[in-house]
Amino acid sequence: xxxxxxxxxxxxxxxxxxxxxxxxxxxxxxxxxxxxxxxxxxxxxxxxxxxxxxxxxxxxxxxxxxxxxxxxxxxxxxxxxxxxxxxxxxxxxxxxxxxxxxxxxxxxxxxxxxxxxxxxxxxxxxxxxxxxxxxxxxxxxxxxxxxxxxxxxxxxxxxxxxxxxxxxxxxxxxxxxxxxxxx
Amino acid sequence: xxxxxxxxxxxxxxxxxxxxxxxxxxxxxxxxxxxxxxxxxxxxxxxxxxxxxxxxxxxxxxxxxxxxxxxxxxxxxxxxxxxxxxxxxxxxxxxxxxxxxxxxxxxxxxxxxxxxxxxxxxxxxxxxxxxxxxxxxxxxxxxxxxxxxxxxxxxxxxxxxxxxxxxxxxxxxxxxxxxxxxxxxxxxxxxxxxxxxxxxxxxxxxxxxxxxxxxxxxxxxxxxxxxxxxxxxxxxxxxxxxxxxxxxxxxxxxxxxxxxxxxxxxxxxxxxxxxxxxxxxxxxxxxxxxxxxxxxxxxxxxxxxxxxxxxxxxxxxxxxxxxxxxxxxxxxxxxxxxxxxxxxxxxxxxxxxxxxxxxxxxxxxxxxxxxxxxxxxxxxxxxxxxxxxxxxxxxxxxxxxxxxxxxxxxxxxxxxxxxxxxxxxxxxxxxxxxxxxxxxxxxxxxxxxxxxxxxxxxxxxxxxxxxxxxxxxxxxxxxxxxxxxxxxxxxxxxxxxxxxxxxxxxxxxxxxxxxxxxxxxxxxxxxxxxxxxxxxxxxxxxxxxxxxxxxxxxxxxxxxxxxxxxxxxx
Numbered sequence: 001x002x003x004x005x006x007x008x009x010x011x012x013x014x015x016x017x018x019x020x021x022x023x024x025x026x027x028x029x030x031x032x033x034x035x036x037x038x039x040x041x042x043x044x045x046x047x048x049x050x051x052x053x054x055x056x057x058x059x060x061x062x063x064x065x066x067x068x069x070x071x072x073x074x075x076x077x078x079x080x081x082x083x084x085x086x087x088x089x090x091x092x093x094x095x096x097x098x099x100x101x102x103x104x105x106x107x108x109x110x111x112x113x114x115x116x117x118x119x120x121x122x123x124x125x126x127x128x129x130x131x132x133x134x135x136x137x138x139x140x141x142x143x144x145x146x147x148x149x150x151x152x153x154x155x156x157x158x159x160x161x162x163x164x165x166x167x168x169x170x171x172x173x174x175x176x177x178x179x180x181x182x183x
Numbered sequence: 184x185x186x187x188x189x190x191x192x193x194x195x196x197x198x199x200x201x202x203x204x205x206x207x208x209x210x211x212x213x214x215x216x217x218x219x220x221x222x223x224x225x226x227x228x229x230x231x232x233x234x235x236x237x238x239x240x241x242x243x244x245x246x247x248x249x250x251x252x253x254x255x256x257x258x259x260x261x262x263x264x265x266x267x268x269x270x271x272x273x274x275x276x277x278x279x280x281x282x283x284x285x286x287x288x289x290x291x292x293x294x295x296x297x298x299x300x301x302x303x304x305x306x307x308x309x310x311x312x313x314x315x316x317x318x319x320x321x322x323x324x325x326x327x328x329x330x331x332x333x334x335x336x337x338x339x340x341x342x343x344x345x346x347x348x349x350x351x352x353x354x355x356x357x358x359x360x361x362x363x364x365x366x367x368x369x370x371x372x373x374x375x376x377x378x379x380x381x382x383x384x385x386x387x388x389x390x391x392x393x394x395x396x397x398x399x400x401x402x403x404x405x406x407x408x409x410x411x412x413x414x415x416x417x418x419x420x421x422x423x424x425x426x427x428x429x430x431x432x433x434x435x436x437x438x439x440x441x442x443x444x445x446x447x448x449x450x451x452x453x454x455x456x457x458x459x460x461x462x463x464x465x466x467x468x469x470x471x472x473x474x475x476x477x478x479x480x481x482x483x484x485x486x487x488x489x490x491x492x493x494x495x496x497x498x499x500x501x502x503x504x505x506x507x508x509x510x511x512x513x514x515x516x517x518x519x520x521x522x523x524x525x526x527x528x529x530x531x532x533x534x535x536x537x538x539x540x541x542x543x544x545x546x547x548x549x550x551x552x553x554x555x556x557x558x559x560x561x562x563x564x565x566x567x568x569x570x571x572x573x574x575x576x577x578x579x580x581x582x583x584x585x586x587x588x589x590x591x592x593x594x595x596x597x598x599x600x601x602x603x604x605x606x607x608x609x610x611x612x613x614x615x616x617x618x619x620x621x622x623x624x625x626x627x628x629x630x631x632x633x634x635x636x637x638x639x640x641x642x643x644x645x646x647x648x649x650x651x652x653x654x655x656x657x658x659x660x661x662x663x664x665x666x667x668x669x670x671x672x673x674x675x676x677x678x679x680x681x682x683x684x685x686x687x688x689x690x691x692x693x694x695x696x697x698x699x700x701x702x703x704x705x706x707x708x709x710x711x712x713x714x715x716x717x718x719x720x721x722x723x724x725x726x727x728x729x730x731x732x733x734x735x736x737x738x739x740x741x742x743x744x745x746x747x748x749x750x751x752x753x
Contacts, residue, residue, distance in 0.1 A: 002431075002432035002436055002437060002438050003361060003362040003363050003428040003429060003431065003432040003437065003438065003439050003445075003500070004275050004361050004362075004363045004428075004429055004432045004433070005275075005361050005432075006356050006357060006358045006359055006360060006361050007358055007359055007361075007362070007442045009358075009442075010357070010358040010359070012358075012359065012441075012442035012443060013442070013443050015441050015442065015443060016441075017441055017443070017444060018440050018441060018719070018720045018721075019718050019719055019720075020440070020495070020499060020715075020719040020720055020721050020722070020724070020725050021440055021441060021444050021492075021495065021496065021499070023719075023725070024491070024492070024495045024725065024728055025444070025488075025492060027729075027732065028488050028491040028492065028732075029488055031732060031735070031736070032483060032484035032485070032487055032488045032491075033483060033484070035480070035484055035487075035547065035551070035739070036476075036480045036483045036484055038551070038743070039476045039479075039480065039551060039552045039553065040476060042552075042553050042743075043472060046553060046746075046747070047747070047751040047752070047753075048553055048556060048746050048747065048749050048750075048751060048752050049472070049553055049752060049753055050465075050466060050553075050556060050752060051752075051753055052469060052470060052471045052472060054468035054469035078642075079641050079642065081641055083641070083642075102641075123318070124316070124318055124319045125316045125318075125319070125401055127559070127560045127629070129560065129561070129627065129629060131627040131644065131646075132626075132627060132647075133749055133750055134557045134561075134626075134627045134749060135556055135557070135749055135750060135752065136466060136555075136556060136557065136558070136559040136560055136561065137466040137467075137468075137556070137559065138405075138464075138466050138467045138468070138559065138560070139468075140401040140402055140405075140467070140468060141318060141401055142400065142401060142402075143401070143402055143468040143469060144468070145468035145469070147752055148752065148753045149750055149751070149752055150750060150751040150752075151750055152750055152751060153750070158642070158644040160629060160637075160644060161629075162559075162560035162561065162629035162630065162631075162632070163316070163560055163631075164245065164311075164312050164316075164631040164632075165319065166319065167241060167242055167245065169245075169631075169632065169633070170241065170632050170633040170634040170637065170639075170640075171634075171637065171639050171640040171641070172640075173637055173640045173641065173642040173643075173644055174642070175642055
């Protein structure tokens with residue numbers, strides 16, 4: 001009886017397994033369990049784990065915190081739009097916001113130092129995608145996500161948006177500059 | 184129960200309940216029309232993301248990408264699946280379909296939903312992608328269309344379940360339901376869960392778009408929406424695995440290696456597959472690591488295990504059937520002597536291999552909690568799901584169509600020469616397309632993005648040249664795959680609407696294919712294992728499975744290594 005007909009044996013569940021099935025199931029199960037334990041293992045021994053630290057917030061409250069940081073630590077502006085470049089002290093709380101259609105402000109961080117990077121959206125959902133290092137997270141309005149990051153490569157990193165956010169989505173670009181030590 | 188209500192297909196011996204038959208035809212025809220619409224959008228979207236062509240303006244691109252996503256992932260597949268549910272209940276159980284009139288109401292609602300949603304997208308104010316993430320607003324009819332469609336599909340699910348009850352009650356079969364029907368039941372149960380989640384998220388969103396609700400929380404929306412969005416793809420997995428088993432039975436007369444293993448694997452889908460919805464939320468704010476690990480692993484990868492089991496037992500059952508016919512030389516004579524010019528088989532086999540190697544491995548890798556950081560929302564993601572949903576599901580459904588044209592529609596398959604080549608164009612084109620996308624995604628290229636060159640942006644960014652090369656390969660391969668899709672539409676539409684009626688099996692359209700009446704399986708002396716090697720009934724399949732596992736392990740390891748090179752995060 002084929003698979004499109006009722007099983008020939010009414011008591012099909014007593015039919016013994018073929019060796020090929022039993023062997024494969026055992027191998028596949030071991031692999032499945034290995035993959036499962038790999039994730040907690042990486043939490044203990046790996047260095048790339050997202051924290052689950054996040055807070056409920058509002059666009060107004062988050063904007064105020066970001067503005068305060070920009071007022072205090074702006075070191076220069078870029079482009080005709082006078083985008084502030086902010087250089088917060090190592091170890092501090094850094095605020096980045098996504099809005100239609102920009103990442104604001106631009107950041108300058110020191111290589112090898114650790115920062116608490118807060119990210120939230122002022123309007124719709126955005127995708128924080130740091131290139132070319134390739135770190136991607138989802139940014140939601142009303143939620144403030146905190147990533148503890150340690151830039152370990154210097155140079156220019158670009159933040160692009162990889163969650164569709166309307167007609168200007170493909171122009172939404174920001175920057176994180178990573179510098180060597182004191183400048 | 185009048186006998187005139189039933190028709191027996193003289194070649195295949197399948198028994199069709201006429202009212203059910205009409206419904207299957209209606210659903211299948213609507214599905215193919217939607218596939219055509221989605222295919223046209225696919226061509227335009229591909230030609231826009233191919234950097235050297237960059238065809239459409241941004242607004243049209245986002246509009247057509249929305250249309251492509253909704254039409255393909257929801258309307259085409261679920262419409263076809265309702266036809267499959269009716270086939271697996273009414274036809275395979277030789278039973279009347281429960282309440283055909285109500286089934287027509289379901290059909291009407293689905294069709295209405297498709298029209299309402301498509302008009303909203305065509306109107307230009309619903310270019311929000313299939314996911315329609317709040318608070319980005321869409322024309323209310325976008326959500327309404329989806330809700331109407333879902334209600335119609337839910338009616339179809341309950342009619343399937345009711346038909347199982349009728350068949351049991353009227354004793355149209357003995358013992359247990361066939362394995363393929365069991366798989367369809369799995370798909371149906373997952374569908375009910377999916378549609379319920381869809382209602383929970385889309386009804387309030389619709390009311391929000393009309394102004395009756397103030398605010399929908401973005402995080403909550405994503406959690407519930409993905410219980411719709413990902414689970415709907417799990418309906419597909421259960422459905423196309425059932426189709427694989429069905430085709431193995433139809434073409435080879437293959438019987439499951441063991442009912443127990445295959446059914447348990449389907450049961451694991453019911454119990455664990457939906458947890459995969461968490462894959463989409465691995466880099467969302469605020470979800471705990473424990474929640475992510477438990478869910479993204481489908482509770483310890485038990486649903487992945489199920490797919491790995493099906494991946495062995497489907498070709499394994501074919502191998503056993505072929506060996507019983509005397510193709511016992513070496514490890515792979517059974518595969519070599521398979522009917523490669525019969526699109527029912529070739530499509531199914533490419534579907535199986537592509538789903539496992541490309542879709543399965545990439546899905547598990549990017550669904551690993553930490554690895555998701557380097558993949559989330561890159562074009563790797565559509566690369567993955569084109570391998571699962573297009574190579575896996577769509578190609579499996581296409582293969583089944585070549586069986587349904589003569590048996591259900593009673594028409595000869597037109598242009599058999601084209602039909603023979605179709606699975607190769609579609610399957611291989613789509614495989615290269617998906618691989619190129621995964622490659623580009625690994626380089627960080629974003630999905631759902633009109634301009635990877637950032638031409639109009641205040642700040643510049645340039646991807647490496649290799650990313651452009653990969654996107655170019657994606658474009659070329661995409662066009663080949665779409666050509667394969669066009670071949671399918673050409674063959675199907677011509678056969679169904681203008682085809683010659685079927686006279687006998689020889690007029691099915693294929694010269695080499697024994698389409699429906701499989702030879703009876705003769706058990707060789709000493710049992711199946713004796714026809715195999717190493718005491719295995721299917722040694723060739725086992726070797727292929729080991730090859731799959733090695734590929735899986737290597738690719739998994741490479742991605743951890745890549746992740747380890749990323750900035751430390753905690």
